[in-house]
Amino acid sequence: MLSAKELLDIGAKMLQNVANPRREAFILLREWMRKDDSFLVAHDETQVQDVDGFLEWIKRRAEHTPLEYITKKVSFYSREFEIEEGVLVPRPETEILVDKTVELVREFNAKNVAEIGVGSGVVSIILALLLPNIRIKGSDINEKAVALSRRNAKKFGVQDRAEFYFSNYLDGFDKPDIIVSNPPYVSTKENLEKHVLNEPHSALFGGTCGDEILKSIVLLSLKFGGVPLVCEMGYDQKNCMELFFQENGIKNYSFYQDLSGLDRGFIIKGQE
Ligand SMILES: C[S@@+](CC[C@H](N)C(=O)[O-])C[C@H]1O[C@@H](n2cnc3c(N)ncnc32)[C@H](O)[C@@H]1O
Numbered sequence: 467m468l469s470a471k472e473l474l475d476i477g478a479k480m481l482q483n484v485a486n487p488r489r490e491a492f493i494l495l496r497e498w499m500r501k502d503d504s505f506l507v508a509h510d511e512t513q514v515q516d517v518d519g520f521l522e523w524i525k526r527r528a529e530h531t532p533l534e535y536i537t538k539k540v541s542f543y544s545r546e547f548e549i550e551e552g553v554l555v556p557r558p559e560t561e562i563l564v565d566k567t568v569e570l571v572r573e574f575n576a577k578n579v580a581e582i583g584v585g586s587g588v589v590s591i592i593l594a595l596l597l598p599n600i601r602i603k604g605s606d607i608n609e610k611a612v613a614l615s616r617r618n619a620k621k622f623g624v625q626d627r628a629e630f631y632f633s634n635y636l637d638g639f640d641k642p643d644i645i646v647s648n649p650p651y652v653s654t655k656e657n658l659e660k661h662v663l664n665e666p667h668s669a670l671f672g673g674t675c676g677d678e679i680l681k682s683i684v685l686l687s688l689k690f691g692g693v694p695l696v697c698e699m700g701y702d703q704k705n706c707m708e709l710f711f712q713e714n715g716i717k718n719y720s721f722y723q724d725l726s727g728l729d730r731g732f733i734i735k736g737q738e
Contacts, residue, residue: 468517470495471510477524490533494523497537530660542588545595547618552610554585554669559724560648563698563731564592566722567646570696570733571597576643580604582683583649584630585669587615593646594624603642605633608668635682641690648698649679677706684710684734692736701728 468476477491484490496506498520514520523536532555534540540549542556543564549555567589571579577600581590584604594602606612615630633639650669652658653676662670672679680699684707687695699707704721711719716734724730 467513467515469510470499470506470512470514473514473517473520474510476521480521480524480528483528490527491524493533494527494536495520497539498523530664532661532664535664540586540588543592545592545622547586547588547591548614548621549586550610550614551664552666553608553614554611554665556586556588559730560589560698562722562724563646563648563696564589564596566696566731566733567593567644568596570644570694570735571600573735574643574694576600576694578603578640578642579644579646580636580639580642582635582645582647582686583607583669584615585611585648587611587618587628587630589646589648590615590628590630591619591622591624594619594628595622598627600627602628603639604628604630605636605639606630607632607634608666611669635686642693645683645687645690645693645695646697647683647695649683651676651680651698651700651703675706676700677703677710680707681710684714684716687734688714688716694736695734696731698731699729701730704729704732707732 473495474491478488481487481490526536527533534549534555535551538548538550540547540555543561579600579602581604584590584606590602590604609632612630612632619625619628651672652670654671654674680697687693718735719732721729721732
């Protein structure tokens with residue numbers, strides 16, 4: 467057995483290839499010991515059980531496994547969700563997509579929301595928690611994601627209003643009042659970091675240009691008769707999406723930015 471302090475030192479040394487070695491070693495050890503931050507800070511002399519198991523976690527992280535796949539936990543909108551390998555780890559900037567959707571739901575007094583590409587279900591589940599009067603149906607082409615979303619919905623007690631289906635786009639869905647999506651939008655030509663490439667490629671890459679799925683979703687919203695739509699997109703996709711809107715006669719659109727001022731998504735408030 468080794469003490470928590472000794473393991474933190476060893477872990478931080480083994481994680482020299484990550485951005486914040488000591489912080490990540492701390493998080494992994496805290497989760498391994500099933501304690502909270504303050505316990506670990508105050509009691510770093512504690513002897514740790516199964517040192518080999520902890521070092522195996524550190525090794526996986528050093529080999530670029532995302533931290534959240536190791537701990538099986540991810541924080542989104544200040545809530546803790548289950549996550550697992552094979553499903554995209556939710557990103558903090560997607561919380562803005564939730565806020566924009568809440569505004570759109572209120573403006574249109576929407577009751578039925580559809581999400582395309584639910585991943586772990588975080589967007590739909592937070593929407594269901596924030597907006598008790600809506601029903602939300604989500605799709606994904608990844609069966610693992612559908613199963614995980616259902617588990618997360620149960621964890622938060624919203625499984626009756628947030629339902630998830632294995633479906634391509636919105637195949638088999640009725641016309642919703644609003645569509646929300648954070649689809650794959652990275653170009654297959656882009657060089658991503660190793661830890662990102664350990665996430666499912668079907669959740670990351672949107673095609674050769676990257677905007678192909680975004681454009682299909684816009685066309686789908688038109689096919690439904692101009693259903694209001696809110697989508698996350700890449701910071702460099704404003705020009706190509708704006709051109710696409712103009713080519714398709716869409717006028718009632720706007721773009722939103724993230725906290726760093728980068729273009730991050732768009733809203734289409736239906737056909738005028
Ligand atoms: C960028 S992830 C977003 C996941 C989650 N909404 C989030 O924000 O964390 C995109 C998701 O879309 C799913 N997806 C990709 N193409 C799809 C399609 N044609 N229909 C439904 N879902 C799709 C992927 O499997 C992946 O789970």
